[in-house]
Amino acid sequence: MAGHSKWANIKHKKAAEDKKRGKIFSRLSREIMVAARTGSPDPDWNPRLRLAIDKAYAANMPKDNVERVRQKGAGELEGEAYEEARFEGYGPGGAAIMVDCMTDNRNRTVAEVRHAFSKHGGNLGTDGSVSFLFTYTGVISYPAGTDEDALMEAALEAGADELETNDDGSMDVLVDPESFSAVRDGLIEAGLEPEAAEVTMRPQNTAELTGEDAERTLKLLEMLDDLDDVQNVYTNASFADESVAATG
Known part of the structure; x- marks a missing residue:
């Protein structure tokens, strides 16, 4: 599967549609609020919040909106409780x-x-009935044709766990969620812009x-x-x- 199943492709197309109708901003806002409420309100000390904010910026969510949502989650402004x-x-x-x-x-x-x-x-089903079949993992994806040797070298240097090649020639860099942002940024600095990057529940x-x-x-x-x-x-x-x- 490795992020390249038919469902994954459909999700990417749906994400573009969701963005057009503002639905993606709603999802990102909720993630930021919950991350700020359940951990430190400072993204430098809260990896989950840092990732949520990075995703919001990648989706072109205005900086003022991101900060307002963070403040709501942290209790600095009145807001919904999710x-x-x-x-x-x-x-x-x-x-x-x-x-x-x-x-x-x-x-x-x-x-x-x-x-x-x-x-x-x-x-x-009940709680835990299928979650054991998934692993919480950072996945940074590259299309077929990417220089595998260069990607492998940069990934290892950035602190990635593994490089996996899919049947269609695309490649996924697997990384511990805590190191996700650092590894992704390291790969980009090495000139390797990913096709997609997310922390996800990956099927075993x-x-x-x-x-x-x-x-x-x-x-x-x-x-x-x-x-x-x-x-x-x-x-x-x-x-x-x-x-x-x-x-x-």
Whole structure:
């Protein structure tokens, strides 16, 4: 999978659409607020907040907006109170699905997530039912054709854990989340601008889906991703049938 599954590609396209309608700013704002509330309000002492702010700037979120949201999270300004919630389950073809949310109304969020799973033939499970199948990892991705030797040298020098080459020739630099920003910045300084960079829940293995199972699972993933309270949707689904059309 390694960030290059059909679902990953769809998510990248959806992110561009979300940006147009402002949805991505809402997600980024919630992440900044929660990070500032649960840790130090100073991004220099809070890696999670630093990463959230970096993502906001990368999405061209205005600096004044970022600071205002940070202040709300830190309690310096009045603002909404969001809590984190994680939901775990399986899709219609048996693929593991994990949904991270930030909500001001947990009952509403539970109902919406449960409805999405049941509508598309999935099953919402208990806490911990699929999270053990994922590893929290920084992934810095490069397209096919990138100089592998140069990337390997720069990655090791920057403190990365591993360089993984995918079937399509693209490459992923894997890094400990705590070192993510430093490694990413080191690679950029070495002249290696990544195609994508994120800290994510990476599946330890994949579940290959075809036909109707693949189509129904994609619809479930997209419905979950469209929910206002959802921050991220992770899956170990691998869609072998490239003819499966994106929905939505």
